[in-house]
Amino acid sequence: MSLFINRLFRLLRDRRQTLLVWCVCFIALVTINIIINQQATIRRSVDLFFYDILLRYKPVIAEQQIVVIEIDDKSLADLGRWPWSRTTHAQLINQVNQGKPKAISLDIFFTEPSQNPQSDAQLANAFKNSSHVVLPVLLAPKNGGILDLSNLDDVVVYDPIPLFSKYVVSGHAGNQPDWDSVVRHVEAEIKIDGRSLQNVMSLVASQQMANERPMIPYRGMSDSFTHYSYVDVLKGHVPTQLFQDKYVLIGVSASGLGDIHRTPFGLMSGVEIHANILSSILKSDFITSVSPTTQLVVEILCISILMLSFFMLGERWHLLSLLTFIVFIVCLSVYLLYQQNTWFSPVVLVLLAVLAYTVWSGWQMYIAFRYLRLQLSHLVPELQENVESRWTYKFDKVQDIIQALNDAQTKQIQTDTNNRELIEFLSHDMRTPQVNILAAMSVFKKNPNYASINELFSEIELNVSNTLAYAQSLIEFNRIEKALLNSEELNLQHLISYACERIYIQAQRENMRIDFNCDIEVKSMAWVRADGALLERALLNLISNAIRYSPSGSVISIGLTIENERNEAFAVISVSDQGVGMDEKTKQLLLSGQGVKKTGKGIFDDGTMSLGIGWRIVYSIVVGKHQGRLDIDTKNNQGTTVFLKLPLSRWPHKS
Known part of the structure; x- marks a missing residue:
């Protein structure tokens, strides 16, 4: 330890200028890191891109206790247009109940009575005979538009009809997508107007989630769970004993019914996402993100260690230090995600490490070139007066100028080509609607009986719309x-x-x-x-x-x-x-x-x-x-x- 301290003080004494540059580089890197963390959109986009890649290769085993009954294209073709009679749903629930499942979840909204009260009574009786049924509430924006769970003041809740509420428990089934419209998180609980709504999958499992908004460790593609078609179960083609002690999730997967969402594994139905959430609840393996403060502190600490290794070690070890550092950080991130279910993004840290190596290597090269230039000025001063050297220098300069001219000419040709294409687009697609408008107005002025005023306005509206479409x-x-x-x-x-x-x-x-x-x-x-x-x-x-x-x-x-x-x-x-x-x-x-x-x-x-x-x-x-x-x-x-x-x-x- 004392040897290390003595070496450090000796380096500080002999390399004061290098120490000053080191301090400047370190402060600059820390400042850049803080700025990147403040730019949440840029940081999040890079982090989530790398997260999606790692998640696709995360070894996860699907929960065998979960069964998904799909309202798929096959069922629609057999049973007719959606929505179906609630008598049909009652028959399905009764069929599933014969297998004595642990719980049943229907990802279907029953917020209004049907036109046939008898079908409502049949479905209510099926719920009554079930051990545990969970229905979702309908969350809708008060003033229309797109549902935004980050602004719950603008959300109204519609519960299942009272006839059903007596025999079921209800919760919310909404998941707020990230900025890129990908569903990665689950809302454990939302509070609207003083009312607390648990996630429907927490109610199915009768377990609460440990975190408010954990990340979903998807089990893979859309075939990771046991699936049965709604119509096959309804007609008895699926043995009811397959539902014994299982969690049965019923939901829409047909492409035309709109319950399709983007996930890190591609497009996935809502009921498939619910199956992944339920599996994570049962296994307690939700992924939690490292807090921004912890992420920033760890990044500053790691950059400090890397910069200190650059200062202490010789130039020949700098590249090895960088590669070792990158491998360690990436492996640490993979280990935390795969083994500890914790997400720590290595992307910014790796970029800062590469930047630190580039800047520090540039400084070392500057010192080396300055030393060589100084030695050459002392050893061979006559080179400055040597004719051959002067002509060689001039030829090199001429060659550099010729190369620069060739590059500029190539770039100019490409620019001219692009400009030509742009002018063609503007002269045809942008100019044509304006000419049509002028022509229409001219014809109308000369002969008002040629077309009605509404036809003239329709023509103008059509061409203005075309102009906007062409510009877009x-x-x-x-x-x-x-x-x-x-x-x-x-x-x-x-x-x-x-x-x-x-x-x-x-x-x-x-x-x-x-x-x-x-x-x-x-x-x-x-x-x-x-x-x-x-x-x-x-x-x-x-x-x-x-x-x-x-x-x-x-x-x-x-x-x-x-x-x-x-x-x-x-x-x-x-x-x-x-x-x-x-x-x-x-x-x-x-x-x-x-x-x-x-x-x-x-x-x-x-x-x-x-x-x-x-x-x-x-x-x-x-x-x-x-x-x-x-x-x-x-x-x-x-x-x-x-x-x-x-x-x-x-x-x-x-x-």
């Missing part, structure tokens, strides 16, 4: 071109269903129907690695274009298949419309990634065209970002089918 598309195209790919493993069937839900209103407005066909076997295999947000944008563009260029009352058909091609498997999404189609020249232009011109629809239309920036966005996302493929099957006046091909991320039978 141009901004979006530029953002997509520059965006980094945020790849994750996702199921295309879920993604397509989510896109169909989002564009449903637009199709209804045009009196069109969207028909999505996908075999059950394809659904289980259609997994790809892709940026979900970008791929969803491409799908929405394709479906929107199909709606736009199809006559009213048409059917937009969407398919999902699997194809083998040269020992490689692809997921193929097809979007078909019943529009006017296109010729071969237009098709080839689209497949080469170029825009094409489409005529307008206004009553005052002057024949001007649009460059089709929507297709450029689709091409950039599928081909440019995901290395996928696009194909088109079309003929004039026979409709168009666009095929979007993406390589599968996992399928054991690719060959």
Whole structure:
């Protein structure tokens, strides 16, 4: 110990300037760390990205006592449109009760009496004969809009009808997503108007959660628990003894009913999320985050140790110290998450360590170059007068200038190309609606009987809307071109269903129907690695274009298949419309990634065209970002089918 102290004091005495630089670097790193912690959005986005990656590989065993009964597409096809009669639910509860489960949870709201009082009485009697039934209350914003559990003053509670409340317990089933719309936390308890509402899964397990808002340790993909179809249980195809001493969760998983949420493992139904929460309650393995204060203190302490090792050790050990430090921090984070169910983010600490190494290495290189320059000035002063050295120096300078000019020329060419494309977009897509407006007004002034004033206003409104849409598309195209790919493993069937839900209103407005066909076997295999947000944008563009260029009352058909091609498997999404189609020249232009011109629809239309920036966005996302493929099957006046091909991320039978 005394030897270490003596060495430290000797270093402090001999390297005063280095010590000053060390202090400045340390203070700067601590300041940067504090600033990053204050920027909560940036910090959280980086931390959660790394957290999602680690969580996907966390070894977790699903709880075998949990059974999920799904209101799936199969049940809807057999039992008819939703909602079903409460007599049907009563029959299901009676069927499940024969197996004597520990508890039953229905993720269905019963806040209003049905039109058939007898069906309400039958369901109430089924609840009465059950040992333990839990129903959710309905949480809704007072003034409409989106439910925000962070502002409970604007939330109103609707309880199950009194006839049911006598035989069940009720709690809340809401989980507030994070800023990126991903559900990672569970709300253990919420208090509204002096009333405390436990989470429905706490009531199912009859256990309270230790923390107010822990993180959910998801068990994996959506097939991590035992699942049965609602209609199979109802018709007795599932033996009732399978429910003995089990927690039975009944909820919606059908894609068209809207109870689909984003999770670190992709899209997941609400009842599947409840199953993960219940499993964590039973195993007491919720994940808790390290407090911001503790995180900051540990980061400052670790940076201090790393900087001290840089100061004490020789330059040859600096890189090894950095690598050892990074490995230790990452392993510590993995250990805390996997073994202690505690989340400690290593991302900022690793970035600060790399920054510290870069700055300190730069200082060491500066000292070395200064020493070499000093020695050269003493040993060979005649080099400054040497003609050959002067010419060599000048040639090097000329070469550097030529290289700089070449780089500037290349950059200028790219800039000119981008500017040309921008001018083309502006001159067509932005200018055309304005020309149409002026033309409409001119025609109306010359001949007021040509069209009514309402038609004139409709034309102006249409072209103004087109201008805004073109501007938004141009901004979006530029953002997509520059965006980094945020790849994750996702199921295309879920993604397509989510896109169909989002564009449903637009199709209804045009009196069109969207028909999505996908075999059950394809659904289980259609997994790809892709940026979900970008791929969803491409799908929405394709479906929107199909709606736009199809006559009213048409059917937009969407398919999902699997194809083998040269020992490689692809997921193929097809979007078909019943529009006017296109010729071969237009098709080839689209497949080469170029825009094409489409005529307008206004009553005052002057024949001007649009460059089709929507297709450029689709091409950039599928081909440019995901290395996928696009194909088109079309003929004039026979409709168009666009095929979007993406390589599968996992399928054991690719060959």
